[in-house]
Amino acid sequence: MATGKSRSSTLQARAIATLWRSLAGRRLSSLWRMARLVGPLVERLSRRERRVTRAxxxxxxxxxxxxxxxxxSRQSLTHSTATMLELGFAWMGAPERVEAAILEVHGRELLDGARAEGRGVIVLAPHFGNWEVLNFWLSGHFPFTAMYEPPKLAPLDPIIRQGRERRGAHLVPTNPRGVAALLKALKRCEAVGILPDQEPSWGSGVFAPFFDRPAYTATLLPKLVARTEARVVTxxxxxxxxxxFALHFLAADERVYAPDEATSATGVNASVEAAIALDPAQYQWEYKRYRKTPEEAEGRPDFKRFRLY
Incomplete structure (x- = not known):
């Protein structure tokens, strides 16, 4: 028998999925107008998002x-709102409409050139613009594998998974089995996607500068590069x-290829910074990128004095 909590989760998932479906057929101009109305309200009424973004x-x-x-801050939260409103479009909209909405593609030769050399391609995909549209395009033009962590609202899992896989993307878990799948894909000269700006769990990263402040950064990338000689693009x-949308593929900072994990992580963060420079307002600044601190890692009893959030 379903518990009250599971029934509540199911109802929430149905409501969210219904909203996505209702927005899937809207024009992007309409969704942007909605974001311009809702975004400032989020900035004004959501204390958590406003505080973290401004910090x-x-x-x-x-x-x-x-x-x-x-x-x-206001512009960033408006873009984040637009991304949420566009999820139905990216996951459930007619594929030909989504493809037609991709008006420009810059740097595709970086992906094609790597594969022509017999190399796999690691795509660093930061939380910038609409990363679901990026996933849509990549999975429609290349054999594409990406790590996937199920949402906290479990009933949404099949809906999100179907949306992300509908063009052929292969989603793998965020565990050793998933890493093994990424390695196999790269050895087949395919493309894989990695979130470079998501804070890993303790033991899976190192501190590296991100806009000159230490940020705990995953060390998966140098392991993949060392074992596959893949090329890296943002x-x-x-x-x-x-x-x-305009897709931009940028050559990663050369430090990403360093065998030293701290140096490679520095290159990863520099690559993300270069992407953000395209339009800082389109980065998801409400994510607590500096939540973990070196003081905490060192076990200093006074580390809370150094917390940003």
Whole structure:
């Protein structure tokens, strides 16, 4: 018999899925207008998102004025709102509509060139623009494997999985079995996707500078490169508000190929910074990227004094 909690989760999942389906057929111009209305409300009413976004922006852009950072915070939360509203479009919209919304593709030769050399391609896909549109394009144009962690709301899992896999993407778990699947895909000269800006669990990363502040960064990348000689690129789907998307594939910072994990992680973060520079407002600054601290890792009893959040 279903518990009250499971029934509640099922009802929440149905409501969210219904919203996604209702928005799937909307024009991007309509979704952007909605985001412009809702985003400022999120910035005003959601204390957590506003506080974390502003704290991050204070750290990474210290030379900007308070007014400039507040405006960038508002723009960032508007773009994050747009991404949420566009999920139905990316996962459930007619494939030909989603493909037609990708108006520009820059740097595809980096992917094609690597595969022509008999190498796999690791795509670093930060939380920038609409990364689901990026997944849609990659899985439609290349054999593509990506790690996937089921959502906390379990009934949404089959819906999200179907949306991400509908163009042929192969989703693998975030565990050793998933890592093995990534290695096999790279050895077949395929493309794999990695989230470079998601904070890993203790023991799975190192501290490396991200906008000159230490951020705990995953060390999966150098392990994959060392065993496959894959090429690394950064990929983002830049939003062209109300019109569509421009995909940008950028050569990763050369330090990502270093065998030293700290050096490689520094290259990963530099690669993410280069992507953010395309339009800082489109990065998801509400994520607690600096949650873990070196002081905490060292077991210092006073580490809480150094916490950003």
């Amino acid at each position: 991050n922006l204070y750290e990474v852009y210290p030379s900007r004025s308070d007014a400039e950072r507040r405006e960038l 990929g983002v789907a830049l939003r062209l508000p109300g019109k569509g």
